[in-house]
Amino acid sequence: MRSESPETAEARLRDALAQCETRVNDCRAEFGSFEISLNGTLQNAGYLSPIAAIAVRRMAAGRWESITQEFRRLTAEVEKFIDGAVPVLSLISVGLAWNREVLPTVSGLAGTAKNFEANALPAWSGPAYEAYREKREAQGEAIAATGTIIQDIGLWLTDLADKNIAFLLSLIDPLIDLVKAIAEAAMEIATYIGLLEAIDTLAAAIANAAEAILDMEIKALQHAAGSLHEINEATAILNDNSYFPAGRWPQAVNRKLAH
Amino acid sequence: MPDSDEIALVRDALEVEARKWDEMTATMGAAGRKAHGLTLEPSSFWASPVPGVSGQLSSVYQDVHKLIINLMSDAAIEFSEIAGALRTAAYRYDGTDQNQARDLVEIYGRYNTHP
Numbered sequence: 583m584r585s586e587s588p589e590t591a592e593a594r595l596r597d598a599l600a601q602c603e604t605r606v607n608d609c610r611a612e613f614g615s616f617e618i619s620l621n622g623t624l625q626n627a628g629y630l631s632p633i634a635a636i637a638v639r640r641m642a643a644g645r646w647e648s649i650t651q652e653f654r655r656l657t658a659e660v661e662k663f664i665d666g667a668v669p670v671l672s673l674i675s676v677g678l679a680w681n682r683e684v685l686p687t688v689s690g691l692a693g694t695a696k697n698f699e700a701n702a703l704p705a706w707s708g709p710a711y712e713a714y715r716e717k718r719e720a721q722g723e724a725i726a727a728t729g730t731i732i733q734d735i736g737l738w739l740t741d742l743a744d745k746n747i748a749f750l751l752s753l754i755d756p757l758i759d760l761v762k763a764i765a766e767a768a769m770e771i772a773t774y775i776g777l778l779e780a781i782d783t784l785a786a787a788i789a790n791a792a793e794a795i796l797d798m799e800i801k802a803l804q805h806a807a808g809s810l811h812e813i814n815e816a817t818a819i820l821n822d823n824s825y826f827p828a829g830r831w832p833q834a835v836n837r838k839l840a841h
Numbered sequence: 842m843p844d845s846d847e848i849a850l851v852r853d854a855l856e857v858e859a860r861k862w863d864e865m866t867a868t869m870g871a872a873g874r875k876a877h878g879l880t881l882e883p884s885s886f887w888a889s890p891v892p893g894v895s896g897q898l899s900s901v902y903q904d905v906h907k908l909i910i911n912l913m914s915d916a917a918i919e920f921s922e923i924a925g926a927l928r929t930a931a932y933r934y935d936g937t938d939q940n941q942a943r944d945l946v947e948i949y950g951r952y953n954t955h956p
Contacts (some may be wrong), residue, residue, distance in 0.1 A: 688869070706855065717949070820908055
């Protein structure tokens with residue numbers, strides 16, 4: 583598991599979100615510019631050759647509608663990830679709380695349990711004292727084991743947040759590629775002859791970006807599934823009978839049975 | 842056999858030790874209450890809206906969270922019981938090893954004289 587501080591993880595998550603938003607906006611801006619160029623070329627084509635312009639316009643219209651839908655679907659998908667990542671911030675804050683607010687208190691108790699508070703206590707002897715020594719030791723071990731679980735759960739949450747961040751960051755490259763591809767396709771629109779080719783180039787770029795993003799999502803989901811294994815390993819201590827007999831806190835005293 | 846001063850010394854030491862467990866009860870109780878509030882919604886776990894992933898991660902967290910809360914709660918109860926056991930030990934302490942079996946039962950409870 584990683585040991586990155588939650589503050590750093592939070593800053594990285596916010597940065598990844600901002601980068602994704604920026605790239606989606608870049609894509610929209612570039613797509614809008616493409617559409618303006620497309621309409622401009624179609625307009626100009628009309629002055630030069632109205633018949634050819636009508637033919638190209640008809641061919642372009644059907645393809646353009648389909649491309650627009652694909653583009654909107656793609657950007658909506660990325661925005662869903664961005665919106666979905668906002669609650670992940672609480673994953674980081676809760677991880678922070680486990681490690682900063684709960685862990686130090688519990689860890690401190692392990693030492694307190696094992697130490698004698700009064701110097702005179704070793705003067706106490708006999709079987710009751712021997713029993714207490716053993717019970718005190720078992721309590722100290724159980725507290726330390728609880729501290730380990732708390733530390734692991736806090737780190738697991740931070741690690742999971744990091745996997746979310748890595749996923750968001752993995753979306754950026756396909757979006758940058760898409761912005762470039764739209765800009766390159768727009769250069770082909772200068773003439774109405776190149777216009778249909780430009781639309782096809784754009785369609786291919788959107789399809790490539792969608793495929794790359796789907797691929798990233800699948801990989802990210804595999805990593806998420808892997809983290810389930812990590813937490814199961816980390817919490818194996820809960821099933822360790824030497825710390826928690828039958829999965830419960832070691833019982834030192836049974837008052838109800840005593841009376 | 843220890844004299845009355847030595848017996849008093851041990852009894853005082855047992856009371857000091859008992860107070861330590863009282864304080865640990867309070868500390869563990871406070872930490873447990875803090876931990877109790879560390880809940881997370883399923884949507885917090887994963888950015889991707891693929892059904893099942895967030896739910897699975899959330900379910901694992903909830904299980905571990907519940908276990909930790911239960912352990913901390915049981916620990917606080919146990920610490921308090923230990924404080925009580927030490928006070929019983931102080932009350933019964935007379936500096937001898939007589940009535941060993943009965944002492945152990947009185948202090949730690951029947952069937953529970955091991956850690």
